[in-house]
Amino acid sequence: MPRNPQLNENGELQHLLSIEGLPREILLQILDTAESFAGVTEREVKKVPLLRGKSVFNLFFEPSTRTRTTFEIAAKRLSADVINLNIAISSATKGESLLDTVANLSAMQADIFVVRHASSGAPFLIARHVKPHEHVVNAGDGRHAHPTQGLLDLFTIRHYKKDFTKLTVAIVGDVLHSRVARSLIHGLTTLGAPEVRVIGPQTLMPAGVEALGVKVFHDMKAGLKDADVVVMLRLQNERMRGALLPSAQEFFKHYGLTLDKLAVARRDAIVMHPGPMNRGVEIDSNVADGPHSVILPQVTFGIAVRMAVMSIVAGN
Amino acid sequence: MKLPEAEALCQQLVRELKPRVGPKTAMVGLHTGGAWLAERLHKELAIKAPLGLMDIAFYRDDYAARGLKHDPKRTTIPFDVNGAELLLVDDVLFSGRTIRAAMNELFDYGRPASISLVVLADRGGRQLPICAQHVGAKVEVPDGQRLRLKRETSGKLVLVLEADRAA
Numbered sequence: 001m002p003r004n005p006q007l008n009e010n011g012e013l014q015h016l017l018s019i020e021g022l023p024r025e026i027l028l029q030i031l032d033t034a035e036s037f038a039g040v041t042e043r044e045v046k047k048v049p050l051l052r053g054k055s056v057f058n059l060f061f062e063p064s065t066r067t068r069t070t071f072e073i074a075a076k077r078l079s080a081d082v083i084n085l086n087i088a089i090s091s092a093t094k095g096e097s098l099l100d101t102v103a104n105l106s107a108m109q110a111d112i113f114v115v116r117h118a119s120s121g122a123p124f125l126i127a128r129h130v131k132p133h134e135h136v137v138n139a140g141d142g143r144h145a146h147p148t149q150g151l152l153d154l155f156t157i158r159h160y161k162k163d164f165t166k167l168t169v170a171i172v173g174d175v176l177h178s179r180v181a182r183s184l185i186h187g188l189t190t191l192g193a194p195e196v197r198v199i200g201p202q203t204l205m206p207a208g209v210e211a212l213g214v215k216v217f218h219d220m221k222a223g224l225k226d227a228d229v230v231v232m233l234r235l236q237n238e239r240m241r242g243a244l245l246p247s248a249q250e251f252f253k254h255y256g257l258t259l260d261k262l263a264v265a266r267r268d269a270i271v272m273h274p275g276p277m278n279r280g281v282e283i284d285s286n287v288a289d290g291p292h293s294v295i296l297p298q299v300t301f302g303i304a305v306r307m308a309v310m311s312i313v314a315g316n
Numbered sequence: 317m318k319l320p321e322a323e324a325l326c327q328q329l330v331r332e333l334k335p336r337v338g339p340k341t342a343m344v345g346l347h348t349g350g351a352w353l354a355e356r357l358h359k360e361l362a363i364k365a366p367l368g369l370m371d372i373a374f375y376r377d378d379y380a381a382r383g384l385k386h387d388p389k390r391t392t393i394p395f396d397v398n399g400a401e402l403l404l405v406d407d408v409l410f411s412g413r414t415i416r417a418a419m420n421e422l423f424d425y426g427r428p429a430s431i432s433l434v435v436l437a438d439r440g441g442r443q444l445p446i447c448a449q450h451v452g453a454k455v456e457v458p459d460g461q462r463l464r465l466k467r468e469t470s471g472k473l474v475l476v477l478e479a480d481r482a483a
Binding site for chain 1 (some may be wrong): 364371373374375379380382383385388389390391392407420421424425426
């Protein structure tokens with residue numbers, strides 16, 4: 001059997017490419033380490049010397065604000081040097097291949113590549129070609145995976161709910177195009193969440209999604225009934241132009257999270273969203289700003305989770 | 317070889333430290349053995365400031381060689397370090413590298429008035445200019461062995477010798 005491309009010969013995390021296929025112990029190691037880093041981010045001096053002298057290259061072939069910024073903050077809090085490359089407007093447009101770009105950056109003494117790419121699998125390709133001391137962290141590839149977002153979602157759920165083994169988690173919206181949903185589903189099933197539901201119209205549900213171990217609902221209230229955690233996904237506006245949805249208003253009527261729909265979930269349910277949110281499309285402002293919402297804490301936890309991931313891979 | 321009784325050393329440290337405890341005294345224990353000892357000392361000395369616990373994983377000097385192998389515990393310093401007279405507590409003092417890391421981390425919380433080092437056992441072998449002000453006992457440890465504090469399920473503290481995995 002070929003080795004998991006994310007692990008080194010000792011079974012330690014060498015690259016973070018996908019939550020799928022990661023053993024439970026490594027997921028827990030990341031979450032526990034992030035818990036310690038969360039303490040660092042609450043101090044007066046929010047920096048530790050762990051990655052002093054290391055260089056983190058943020059390679060964003062696709063636009064992103066939140067993810068790129070939180071990776072940058074995380075790297076700086078680890079005392080690494082951060083270089084941001086907005087490749088969408090640089091070499092790639094001049095015709096340089098992905099591997100040539102990476103080889104050039106590697107010649108500039110990189111230690112960690114944080115990669116966001118529109119093509120699924122791009123970070124895997126890079127990970128196969130980097131030098132042994134270089135590490136790749138996937139910051140979102142196509143529809144495939146967004147493992148640090150999945151991890152910060154898991155961290156948030158554990159923070160508020162403590163134990164995964166009694167939880168009902170509902171993931172709502174455009175599951176078909178969502179790398180966030182895929183990463184979170186793999187994480188939840190690996191950590192033993194007994195019921196993971198996906199809710200959305202048939203046109204936005206990947207074929208055979210049940211095989212991931214989830215229950216599919218097309219009726220929002222039926223799917224939200226007694227849920228402990230509600231994860232709303234962003235409805236990507238560009239999907240509306242295809243024939244997948246009649247209109248944003250129509251989507252909101254059926255699948256937008258309102259206080260009325262949320263009322264069928266458990267009273268202490270938390271509401272999450274990976275951002276950026278479309279208020280009035282997938283989520284109502286009353287919910288986004290309401291007492292169940294943990295959307296902003298998710299962003300803060302994202303820094304600690306990314307600190308944990310970078311410090312674990314760079315040490316292996 | 318016979319190791320000293322950890323419980324007796326603990327009581328000896330309580331007697332030694334008692335006259336030193338003042339209004340500005342605060343205590344920090346280093347995970348994991350130092351934290352157990354500190355919990356005991358903190359209670360018996362009735363120190364007013366809540367106990368701080370520290371895991372120095374993010375300040376270690378061997379990260380480049382060893383990485384982050386163990387899940388670090390969260391450091392919690394629930395008092396103001398600025399101006400505090402700190403008692404830094406660890407179980408076994410050896411190379412001094414842990415204490416160097418701990419002092420670096422402490423200064424990221426503030427500027428203490430002073431730091432004194434309290435250890436249950438000093439096994440010599442210092443690689444840095446660090447010494448403890450309060451030592452339970454000096455213990456000779458054979459090469460290739462590691463001296464560790466253990467806490468039994470009853471809560472009793474005991475010193476044990478183990479094969480050193482790093483050696």
